[in-house]
Amino acid sequence: MSEQPHNSSSNSNSREALEKAAMQDEHMQDVHAQLMREKEEPHEGFSPVPIFLMFVFAALCFWGGVYLVEYSGNFQANAFSPHFDPNANAPKPVEISLYDRGAKVFRNQCAACHQAEGNGVPGVYPPLEGSTWVTGHPEVVSRILINGLNGKIEVKGNSYNGNMPAFGPSGLALSEKDLAGVITFIRQSWGNDASEVTEQMIADYSANYSARSTPWTAAELKEGLGPIPEAAPAE
Amino acid sequence: MKNLPLLFCGIFFALAFSFSGLILSSHKQLGSLTRTTETLVPSDNDPTVMVMPEGEPLFPAMPGGIEQQGKEVYISMGCIYCHTQQIRRSGFGADFDRGWGPRQTVARDYITQDRVLLGTMRAGPDLANVGGRIFQQGGRDWHHLHLYNPQITSEGSTMPPFAFLYEEREIDGAASKDALKFPPDSKYAPAAGYEVVPTHRAKALVEYLLSLKINYSLPEAPIIE
Amino acid sequence: MSNSSNESPYSANSAAVRAELSEIDSSIRSAALFFVISAVSWLMVGTVFALLAAFKAHEPDFASTFEFLTFGRVRSAHLNAMALGWGNNIIFAVGLWIMARLCRAPINHKGLLLVAGIFWNIGLTVGIAGILKGDITSVEWLEIPHYATPLLAISYALIGVWGVMAFRFRKGDHVYVSQWYILAALFWFPWLYVVAQIMIIWFPARGVVQSVTNWWFAHNVLGLWLTPMALGTAYYLIPKVLGRPIYSYYLSVLGFWALAIFYNWAGVHHLIGGPIPVWLISAGIVASVMMVIPVIVVGINHHMSVVGLHKEVWRSPTLRFIVFGAISYTLVSLTGSAMALRSVNEVTHFTHFTVGHSHHGVYAFFTMIMFGGVYYMMPRLLKREWPSASLIKIHFWASALGITVMVVALQTGGWIQGLEMNNAEIPFLETVQNTIPWLKARSISGVMLTIGHIAFAINIAWMLFAAGAVRAKQGPTLLADTKEGGNV
Numbered sequence: 001m002s003e004q005p006h007n008s009s010s011n012s013n014s015r016e017a018l019e020k021a022a023m024q025d026e027h028m029q030d031v032h033a034q035l036m037r038e039k040e041e042p043h044e045g046f047s048p049v050p051i052f053l054m055f056v057f058a059a060l061c062f063w064g065g066v067y068l069v070e071y072s073g074n075f076q077a078n079a080f081s082p083h084f085d086p087n088a089n090a091p092k093p094v095e096i097s098l099y100d101r102g103a104k105v106f107r108n109q110c111a112a113c114h115q116a117e118g119n120g121v122p123g124v125y126p127p128l129e130g131s132t133w134v135t136g137h138p139e140v141v142s143r144i145l146i147n148g149l150n151g152k153i154e155v156k157g158n159s160y161n162g163n164m165p166a167f168g169p170s171g172l173a174l175s176e177k178d179l180a181g182v183i184t185f186i187r188q189s190w191g192n193d194a195s196e197v198t199e200q201m202i203a204d205y206s207a208n209y210s211a212r213s214t215p216w217t218a219a220e221l222k223e224g225l226g227p228i229p230e231a232a233p234a235e
Numbered sequence: 236m237k238n239l240p241l242l243f244c245g246i247f248f249a250l251a252f253s254f255s256g257l258i259l260s261s262h263k264q265l266g267s268l269t270r271t272t273e274t275l276v277p278s279d280n281d282p283t284v285m286v287m288p289e290g291e292p293l294f295p296a297m298p299g300g301i302e303q304q305g306k307e308v309y310i311s312m313g314c315i316y317c318h319t320q321q322i323r324r325s326g327f328g329a330d331f332d333r334g335w336g337p338r339q340t341v342a343r344d345y346i347t348q349d350r351v352l353l354g355t356m357r358a359g360p361d362l363a364n365v366g367g368r369i370f371q372q373g374g375r376d377w378h379h380l381h382l383y384n385p386q387i388t389s390e391g392s393t394m395p396p397f398a399f400l401y402e403e404r405e406i407d408g409a410a411s412k413d414a415l416k417f418p419p420d421s422k423y424a425p426a427a428g429y430e431v432v433p434t435h436r437a438k439a440l441v442e443y444l445l446s447l448k449i450n451y452s453l454p455e456a457p458i459i460e
Numbered sequence: 461m462s463n464s465s466n467e468s469p470y471s472a473n474s475a476a477v478r479a480e481l482s483e484i485d486s487s488i489r490s491a492a493l494f495f496v497i498s499a500v501s502w503l504m505v506g507t508v509f510a511l512l513a514a515f516k517a518h519e520p521d522f523a524s525t526f527e528f529l530t531f532g533r534v535r536s537a538h539l540n541a542m543a544l545g546w547g548n549n550i551i552f553a554v555g556l557w558i559m560a561r562l563c564r565a566p567i568n569h570k571g572l573l574l575v576a577g578i579f580w581n582i583g584l585t586v587g588i589a590g591i592l593k594g595d596i597t598s599v600e601w602l603e604i605p606h607y608a609t610p611l612l613a614i615s616y617a618l619i620g621v622w623g624v625m626a627f628r629f630r631k632g633d634h635v636y637v638s639q640w641y642i643l644a645a646l647f648w649f650p651w652l653y654v655v656a657q658i659m660i661i662w663f664p665a666r667g668v669v670q671s672v673t674n675w676w677f678a679h680n681v682l683g684l685w686l687t688p689m690a691l692g693t694a695y696y697l698i699p700k701v702l703g704r705p706i707y708s709y710y711l712s713v714l715g716f717w718a719l720a721i722f723y724n725w726a727g728v729h730h731l732i733g734g735p736i737p738v739w740l741i742s743a744g745i746v747a748s749v750m751m752v753i754p755v756i757v758v759g760i761n762h763h764m765s766v767v768g769l770h771k772e773v774w775r776s777p778t779l780r781f782i783v784f785g786a787i788s789y790t791l792v793s794l795t796g797s798a799m800a801l802r803s804v805n806e807v808t809h810f811t812h813f814t815v816g817h818s819h820h821g822v823y824a825f826f827t828m829i830m831f832g833g834v835y836y837m838m839p840r841l842l843k844r845e846w847p848s849a850s851l852i853k854i855h856f857w858a859s860a861l862g863i864t865v866m867v868v869a870l871q872t873g874g875w876i877q878g879l880e881m882n883n884a885e886i887p888f889l890e891t892v893q894n895t896i897p898w899l900k901a902r903s904i905s906g907v908m909l910t911i912g913h914i915a916f917a918i919n920i921a922w923m924l925f926a927a928g929a930v931r932a933k934q935g936p937t938l939l940a941d942t943k944e945g946g947n948v
Contacts, residue, residue, distance in 0.1 A: 030843040030844065031482060031843050033935075034482075034839065034840060034843055035478040035479065035481075035482055036478075037935075037936065038478050038481060038840075039700060039701070039702075039703035040474075040477075040703065041477065041481075041561070041562070041636075041700065042636060042638070042695070042696055042698075042699035042700050042705065042706060043634075043636070043699070043705050043706070044636070044637065044705055044706045044707075044708065044709035044712060045705040045706060045707055045708055045709065046708065046709050046710070047707050047708040047710075047711075047764070048708070048710060049708065049710050049711055049714060049757075050760070053756065053757070053760075056756075057753050060749065060750060060752060060753060061750070063749070064746040064749065064750055067742060067745070067746050068739075068742055068743065068746050071738065071742045071745075072738060072739035072742045072743075073737065073738040073739055074739075075737075075739045076737065076739075077264040077265060077268075077342070077737050078341070078454075078455035078737070079737055079738045079739065080324065080339060080341050080342075080455070080456070080735065080736075080737065080738055081324055081738060082738050082741075082742065082802065084738060174290070174292075175288075175290050175291065178291075239635065242635070242640060242643075245717065245720060246640075246643070246644040246647055246648070246720065247647075249644075249717075249720035249721055249724065250648050250651055250652075250684070250720075250724055252721070252724075253676065253724035253725045254651075254655065254676075254724075256725065256743065257672055257676050257725065257727075257728060257740065257743070257744075258655065258659070258669075258672065258673055258676060261668075261669050261672045261736065261737070261740055262659075262665055262666075262669050264737060265666060265667060265668060265669050265736075265737070266665060266666045266669055267666075268666065268667065309598075310596065310597065310598040311594040311595070311596060311598075312530055312532055312533075312594075313530065313531065313532015313533050313535065313536055313596055313598060314532060314598075315532070315598045315600075316531065316532045316535050316536070317531070317532075319810060321733075321734050321735055323733035323734070324733065327733050327802075327806055328733060328806055328809070328881070328882050329881060329882045329883060329884040332884030333884045333888065339735070340734075340735045341735045342667055342668045342735050342736060342737065343667070344667075344735060345667035345668050345671075345735065346666050346667040348667065349664050350597075350598070350599070350660075350664060350670070351667060351668055351670045351671050352598060353668070353671045353731070353734055353735070354810075355600065355730055355809070355810065355814065356810055356811075356814075356815075357810035357811070357881065358517070358892065358895075359892070360888050385520070389889055391889060391892070391893050392520070392889060392892065393517060393518060393520050393892055393893075393895075393896065393899075394520055395516060395520040395521070395524045395530055395531050396520065396521065396524045397530070398524070398525065399525060399526075399527045
């Protein structure tokens with residue numbers, strides 16, 4: 001032993017005594033035993049990287065670059081498919097029928113209360129399916145949609161006392177096209193079989209009623225109806 | 236290795252690289268997404284620019300109050316560990332064919348959510364559009380029975396019962412209108428004279444599930460009719 | 461480095477070096493023992509939660525009346541107890557110890573380190589109690605509620621400082637590969653954790669930016685925290701036990717930098733098909749496949765260092781675990797690269813295949829290597845030997861067979877589940893029911909792992925407290941008969 005262990009603070013005078021003591025101290029023997037079998041701290045050899053690996057890695061990097069260019073959707077925020085084509089992405093306005101447009105509006109705006117099947121919730125939301133308020137004179141249902149409806153109303157033999165919001169300019173302000181669509185949809189779904197209500201008809205009704213600020217009552221609805229427009233024959 | 240500045244710089248830039256590449260850049264790309272109309276129309280001033288038509292509703296909708304409370308319950312029960320809320324595109328997996336949604340979900344669908352629960356496990360079905368599949372009062376009743384004990388509605392399911400969200404109590408006078416409507420002879424039904432009613436947490440959770448809907452188009456993800 | 465190997469203080473038989481190592485071991489003794497005991501306690505806690513979750517996955521009615529034991533919470537309690545309780549504590553023990561040894565820098569102010577460690581474990585206990593109570597965040601790998609995370613972050617920062625300080629005051633100018641890995645991981649983890657906490661919990665980013673951050677973090681906990689720590693441990697102990705150098709410095713360099721560059725992009729592969737722009741996903745896929753480079757490099761480097769000495773590996777408890785872990789690293793990483801490919805991911809995504817894969821990584825690779833590290837470190841800290849070779853054998857076989865059964869069961873079952881889910885003709889409920897036999901196999905494998913953990917814990921407790929533990933001068937506890945004494 002050419003060097004003093006660091007953890008020994010002994011000076012040279014007591015060194016001999018310490019070593020003697022160590023021979024008898026079992027703990028020291030354990031430490032010594034452990035120290036003596038400690039192998040050297042790790043270090044590295046310098047074998048070269050196998051050359052074929054470098055080729056494999058180069059090929060991988062090449063593949064990665066190609067993949068990224070090929071399937072990155074031009075790095076656009078609205079590309080969600082690896083087969084995204086930026087040129088085909090110009091959104092074309094989709095022309096859908098009045099009925100389909102209405103179906104969409106209905107799902108979003110009406111189904112929560114009147115339910116997707118138009119059967120309402122007993123005692124709370126009147127059914128639209130089979131309701132003569134819906135399938136009767138188109139002006140009645142249009143009035144309800146434009147200005148809303150308040151108070152007692154009798155639907156299919158049951159009495160309801162609700163508060164239907166306005167979807168015309170004084171309320172949610174749906175477009176005339178959407179109103180025409182949703183009215184057409186509820187008049188022609190779930191077995192209902194009434195005439196289509198066109199955008200033009202809604203425009204006419206709107207002109208008459210958009211100034212009105214109060215919702216309709218059931219009694220008022222039946223008064224002062226105009227003639228059913230010729231343009232929309234019952235189908 | 237002895238070149239320590241290189242080691243430090245390398246360690247720093249390795250993570251800085253992916254941090255800026257993945258986190259900052261996606262934040263830049265997606266962080267400013269706003270609600271939009273279902274389709275865009277050419278601008279009056281410049282037909283090459285697409286703008287939102289006026290007066291059309293904006294999507295995705297803002298979550299309602301009770302639905303938000305229900306989402307808290309969804310989070311605290313750890314539903315995310317078996318249910319995803321993302322629909323993959325048509326042709327990738329069978330999300331579409333299973334009718335889990337009318338279109339794939341895209342980044343904009345999640346911008347109104349303060350916690351995004353995409354999920355990575357489908358021990359149960361996807362729930363992104365569960366409100367579009369299970370709806371109305373009937374759906375509400377279904378959810379309550381299903382949460383009370385999934386075996387009532389889906390025998391053989393591995394979903395755990397959440398009966399602790401319900402209260403079994405003696406019928407006092409008239410039965411509650413909220414009481415669970417067990418099928419006749421159900422072995423899970425309470426004894427005669429007792430009823431099972433949902434706690435507020437159960438009601439909120441069901442309202443949240445009913446509100447999960449992908450029933451609108453987005454310009455970048457139109458509903459394929 | 462080779463030119464100076466003769467004068468290097470690390471060369472064999474240098475009494476000064478041996479004494480220095482002993483001094484370093486003594487300086488870190490109390491802290492390292494505290495972290496080992498904490499880690500093993502959390503391992504047992506995590507095992508109980510794991511068994512509960514595994515059993516509940518196929519027996520949903522089991523213990524279902526207790527809200528705090530509902531599946532989602534038990535599963536998350538398991539994950540956090542294992543990752544932050546077992547994983548981090550054992551990293552603090554083994555990682556700091558290796559760092560101190562390689563830097564030849566004794567640990568100072570160990571009382572403060574101990575306090576930081578106690579706070580880490582208090583924070584974690586509060587966090588896991590919070591998860592069970594229902595304050596779980598439902599953000600994968602970040603389930604700990606917000607009131608516990610600051611404590612975790614602060615106590616981590618305090619603990620990490622010791623590693624950095626050891627490095628700062630190192631002796632010698634050569635920095636060994638294990639030091640690169642450990643230093644980098646000590647630096648990467650807090651960055652990941654703080655960014656994820658801020659962008660998801662404290663000031664939620666908009667929409668799916670959260671999800672990208674979530675998986676950038678969650679995958680990097682494995683890739684930039686557990687993996688470098690485990691690789692650093694393997695790089696230290698393989699040559700140390702065998703007494704021969706690591707095969708190639710160049711491969712070490714290539715492996716380290718390739719991991720540093722590619723791994724941290726890979727996490728996005730958890731969102732393939734999801735609602736984030738496709739370029740992010742493709743970047744994640746490319747990075748995952750590029751991980752083949754560091755994996756093969758590290759695999760060759762480890763294999764060539766061990767080759768020809770298989771008997772040594774077999775009789776050393778340390779190396780038996782570490783070599784199992786190193787082989788698993790190659791296997792699990794190559795599986796991971798394959799799983800990132802879109803066509804494979806279409807099947808494996810959203811299934812138990814992924815669960816099997818994460819256990820393959822965190823258990824078969826990380827945990828096994830850490831077990832090996834503990835088997836080497838403890839005799840040096842305590843100056844005693846392992847009391848029972850049989851318990852070590854039980855531990856090894858229960859863990860090795862248990863994790864193999866688990867990975868095979870979950871990945872087979874998960875693959876079938878994925879194929880069935882992608883066939884819309886098969887009702888969903890049927891796909892669920894067909895996973896049940898595989899989930900039962902998983903529960904059985906869980907019982908096997910539990911047996912291993914109990915053997916491990918008994919051996920450690922015996923070693924710590926029993927007066928009759930094997931004395932060091934009687935030679936190391938080995939797993940096979942040998943004529944000559946040796947290293948463990």
